[in-house]
Amino acid sequence: MNISYHLRRLAMGILSGNPKDEPLHYGEVFDLWSTLMAGNSMIAYYQTMVHHAGDEDLKKLLDEAIDTCQQQKTQLEELLKENGIALPPAPPAPPDACLEDIPVGARIPDPGIAATLSVDIAGGLVACSAAMGKSIREDVIMLFGQFHTQKAALGAKVLRMNKEKGWLIPPPLHLKGKHDC
Numbered sequence: 359m360n361i362s363y364h365l366r367r368l369a370m371g372i373l374s375g376n377p378k379d380e381p382l383h384y385g386e387v388f389d390l391w392s393t394l395m396a397g398n399s400m401i402a403y404y405q406t407m408v409h410h411a412g413d414e415d416l417k418k419l420l421d422e423a424i425d426t427c428q429q430q431k432t433q434l435e436e437l438l439k440e441n442g443i444a445l446p447p448a449p450p451a452p453p454d455a456c457l458e459d460i461p462v463g464a465r466i467p468d469p470g471i472a473a474t475l476s477v478d479i480a481g482g483l484v485a486c487s488a489a490m491g492k493s494i495r496e497d498v499i500m501l502f503g504q505f506h507t508q509k510a511a512l513g514a515k516v517l518r519m520n521k522e523k524g525w526l527i528p529p530p531l532h533l534k535g536k537h538d539c
Contacts, residue, residue, distance in 0.1 A: 377497040382441050386498050389489035391446055393505075394434040396485075397427045398448035400478060407474075409455040410466040415519050419512070423475065426508050433501060469525040472516060479513040 382390070404424045411417045435445055457465070486506035493499045520526040 377495045378440070380495050382443075382498070383494060385492045386489075386495060387441070387443055389485075389492070389502070390434055390438055390498070391443060393485065393489070393502075394431060394438065395446035396482075397431050397434065398446065401427045401431070402449040402452055404475075406452045407466065407471045409452070409457060410460060411468055411471055412457055413468045413523070415523075416468050416472055419475065419516055419519060420471070422515075423512060426512060430505055430508070437498075437501065469520075469523075472520050472523075472525050473527070476513065476516050476520065479509050479516060482509045483513070 401424055404420045404427070408417055408420045408424075411420060438445055483506060486502045486509065489502040490499050490506070493502065517526070
């Protein structure tokens with residue numbers, strides 16, 4: 359019997375049954391760990407941005423983003439701990455601040471906060487898709503699929519808000535049809 363036959367038989371023994379009994383491969387570990395590290399940073403950043411935001415709708419979306427990141431953090435920490443992976447450090451929560459106490463020149467304007475939130479969500483969608491594509495454990499694929507869905511839903515809300523408030527800066531628009539001269 360050749361070696362590939364034995365490798366297939368070994369893989370079938372390790373990679374069958376309950377996904378939680380299967381080992382994580384290095385790509386899955388990296389994606390889970392780096393997603394948690396990014397999420398920790400996003401929580402602290404969004405908490406800071408809540409203090410800079412003046413628009414109530416934007417504050418609500420930032421709070422929703424924080425809540426979503428917190429829920430995802432809990433799930434990621436649990437999975438990493440179950441697999442004996444050390445957790446990345448998390449920055450401390452920023453101190454409370456009042457918008458009026460932030461000097462006007464130091465404030466981050468609402469359209470800038472909303473644009474950064476949009477970019478973060480877009481990057482997160484790509485990262486989740488990439489993690490899903492390289493994972494072999496079904497539970498990891500489903501976890502990143504859940505995160506992807508949550509990010510897409512939040513992204514749609516942020517896009518709608520950006521359009522309604524006139525904050526959206528579209529790329530150059532193609533207005534000519536292919537039959538126009």
